Amino acid sequence: MQDLIASSIKYQQNTLTVLDQYLLPHQQHWHVCNDVETMKELILTLKIRGAPLIGLGASVLVAHLAEQGMSKAELASAIDELEATRPTAVNLMHCMAQLREALMQPAYVEAVVDTAEQLFFEDIALCDSMAQRGAELVAKGDNILTHCNTGALATAGVGTALGVIYKAQQRHGDLHVWVDETRPLLQGGRLTAFELERWQIPYTLICDNMAASLMAAGKVDKIFVGADRIAANGDFANKVGTYNLAVLAHFHNIPFYVVAPLTTLDTQTACGDDIEIEQRSPAEVRGVSGSFGEAQWAPTNASVYNPAFDVTPAKLVTGWVLDTGVYEYADIEQGVLTQLK
Numbered sequence: 073m074q075d076l077i078a079s080s081i082k083y084q085q086n087t088l089t090v091l092d093q094y095l096l097p098h099q100q101h102w103h104v105c106n107d108v109e110t111m112k113e114l115i116l117t118l119k120i121r122g123a124p125l126i127g128l129g130a131s132v133l134v135a136h137l138a139e140q141g142m143s144k145a146e147l148a149s150a151i152d153e154l155e156a157t158r159p160t161a162v163n164l165m166h167c168m169a170q171l172r173e174a175l176m177q178p179a180y181v182e183a184v185v186d187t188a189e190q191l192f193f194e195d196i197a198l199c200d201s202m203a204q205r206g207a208e209l210v211a212k213g214d215n216i217l218t219h220c221n222t223g224a225l226a227t228a229g230v231g232t233a234l235g236v237i238y239k240a241q242q243r244h245g246d247l248h249v250w251v252d253e254t255r256p257l258l259q260g261g262r263l264t265a266f267e268l269e270r271w272q273i274p275y276t277l278i279c280d281n282m283a284a285s286l287m288a289a290g291k292v293d294k295i296f297v298g299a300d301r302i303a304a305n306g307d308f309a310n311k312v313g314t315y316n317l318a319v320l321a322h323f324h325n326i327p328f329y330v331v332a333p334l335t336t337l338d339t340q341t342a343c344g345d346d347i348e349i350e351q352r353s354p355a356e357v358r359g360v361s362g363s364f365g366e367a368q369w370a371p372t373n374a375s376v377y378n379p380a381f382d383v384t385p386a387k388l389v390t391g392w393v394l395d396t397g398v399y400e401y402a403d404i405e406q407g408v409l410t411q412l413k
């Protein structure tokens with residue numbers, strides 16, 4: 073397999089390494105990942121995360137194992153096991169489905185390697201198209217609010233929603249970003265702040281519960297978020313807290329955009345109610361941990377509700393920024409998403 077280099081995964085000299093996103097920004101630690109168990113652990117603990125990236129990381133590993141001589145049957149079960157790690161982000165299922173098809177080819181090693189490489193390079197191109205299209209929606213001087221982390225760390229390319237912000241800053245400059253810290257795992261506070269700082273884009277970090285008063289004060293012009301799965305009717309799942317923003321944006325009449333590649337579109341799923349939402353460990357809500365240490369403030373047995381994602385209904389979305397174009401609710405009602413896939 074050829075060398076594949078992204079912000080948070082690298083395949084070089086036959087070795088896959090993954091940047092630990094749980095330890096960022098204070099520690100930059102790369103894990104070597106040569107086997108399925110390691111990749112499963114990296115995905116489950118969100119050391120590798122972001123809908124596009126988990127699919128790509130898992131694909132590159134499967135291609136590496138194919139080249140190392142793993143049997144067809146073992147590769148098939150590796151694909152099944154990796155696919156089962158996180159249930160909400162459909163990009164992982166999309167990638168694993170492509171690898172299963174490749175595995176049916178007579179020259180399956182080459183086919184699996186080609187597929188992983190194609191998925192990787194396709195993601196870079198998809199990010200570029202979304203960023204170009206989304207940047208056209210941004211005006212000079214805009215204050216943009218975003219949630220979770222949707223940047224280069226979460227994809228092979230420049231990112232989805234954060235890619236739009238990056239491209240808009242390159243085009244017009246003069247932007248400011250409100251970054252939701254994104255409890256419980258703090259992808260905004262840890263990762264989006266890190267990426268914006270690296271890109272020298274002015275930002276201000278807020279706790280998630282501060283967004284409403286900012287909107288009421290007229291300090292948010294637009295909202296851009298990513299998606300883990302978009303259903304056929306335009307409802308979409310994204311990091312928990314996204315739905316709150318959509319409701320608030322609707323009330324305050326603020327444009328609310330979702331940015332995602334076609335690989336995040338799941339037209340087999342009719343609507344948001346049918347999207348499986350991953351439930352995670354109570355420990356994530358009882359406290360916090362990372363490179364800074366560990367703290368638990370809630371009682372050890374505190375009862376916890378911890379869905380990793382929530383669903384935003386299509387009617388709250390101003391525009392779907394996909395790599396193929398920007399679509400409005402009227403387009404979605406006419407079934408444009410099902411025609412795209």
Ligand SMILES: CSC[C@@H](O)[C@@H](O)C(=O)COP(=O)(O)O
Nearest residue numbers: 121122123222226232298299311
């Ligand atoms: C380009 S990333 C799009 C989504 O995957 C992102 O918004 C998100 O919700 C990530 O969740 P995570 O649990 O950190 O993997």
